[in-house]
Amino acid sequence: MKISYNNSPHCCLIKKYFNYIIFTVQPLQDCLMPMFYSITEWISQYGAWTYFPLIFLESMGLPLPGQTGLIAGSLLATHGKMNLKILLIASFTGGVLGNCTGYAIGLSSGRALFNKFARFLYIQEKQLQRFEKLLHEKGIWFIIGARFIAIARQVSGLIAGFGRMDFYRFMIANIIGTALWILVWGFGPYYLYTFV
Numbered sequence: 754m755k756i757s758y759n760n761s762p763h764c765c766l767i768k769k770y771f772n773y774i775i776f777t778v779q780p781l782q783d784c785l786m787p788m789f790y791s792i793t794e795w796i797s798q799y800g801a802w803t804y805f806p807l808i809f810l811e812s813m814g815l816p817l818p819g820q821t822g823l824i825a826g827s828l829l830a831t832h833g834k835m836n837l838k839i840l841l842i843a844s845f846t847g848g849v850l851g852n853c854t855g856y857a858i859g860l861s862s863g864r865a866l867f868n869k870f871a872r873f874l875y876i877q878e879k880q881l882q883r884f885e886k887l888l889h890e891k892g893i894w895f896i897i898g899a900r901f902i903a904i905a906r907q908v909s910g911l912i913a914g915f916g917r918m919d920f921y922r923f924m925i926a927n928i929i930g931t932a933l934w935i936l937v938w939g940f941g942p943y944y945l946y947t948f949v
Contacts, residue, residue, distance in 0.1 A: 801826065801839035805847040812851025812931075814858070814907050819848075820938050827942040841939050848931040852896075852910035856923055859914025867915065888916035896926035900934040 795803045804826060811819035823844055829835035867881070888895065892913060899909035913923045 796822070796826070801836050802843050804840055805843040808844045808847035809851035809854070811907055812848045812910065813854045814911050816907060819844075820903070820906070820934075823935070823938045824942050827939050828946060830943050831946040837940075837943055841935055844939055845931055845935045848900075848934065849927055852927045852931065853924070855908070855910025856914035856918075856920070856927075859911035860917065861914075863911065863915030885916050888913065888918050889922075892916070892918045893922055893926040896923060897930035897933065900930040901937075906934075 804822065807817060807822055808819045811817040823840075826835050826840045826844075827837070830837035830840060896909050896913060896918075899905035910923075910927070
């Protein structure tokens with residue numbers, strides 16, 4: 754099956770970056786390449802606003818290349834092909850709202866799923882209570898730190914909701930963690946490329 758995609762220089766730069774970072778393993782390349790090419794087409798067509806749904810869906814729990822896309826967008830901004838301000842605002846908003854959506858999903862259906870599969874996971878109610886206590890005590894650091902760890906970033910909202918973390922504490926950590934993540938991976942590459 755032939756994949757068609759836009760051959761603009763802007764789109765080619767994103768594809769080269771994705772190919773370099775992500776596609777070092779051939780099986781992954783075969784199954785993920787069509788998804789990445791469609792994402793690069795979206796970015797090429799809609800610009801920085803594409804990052805809102807990309808980061809939103811990744812923060813909600815889907816395995817999408819949000820951080821890689823953010824770095825690529827930042828590098829595109831260094832060449833004047835992407836509006837950095839819109840990129841940062843769209844990514845920040847998508848990250849915060851996506852994590853909140855994950856929290857709501859974890860809060861509403863996480864406990865029912867746990868009760869259904871607890872016997873297969875060999876987790877007892879006492880262990881779950883210890884986990885919830887730990888999440889209430891150190892949950893802010895978990896949410897902030899999870900932003901910088903690939904799989905944890907995608908499931909941190911779900912875990913916080915499932916563990917019934919206080920929403921206001923979650924929201925504070927969510928905003929701080931997302932802002933730091935955007936600063937490092939959204940503004941960082943732009944700054945390093947432009948000023949260093």
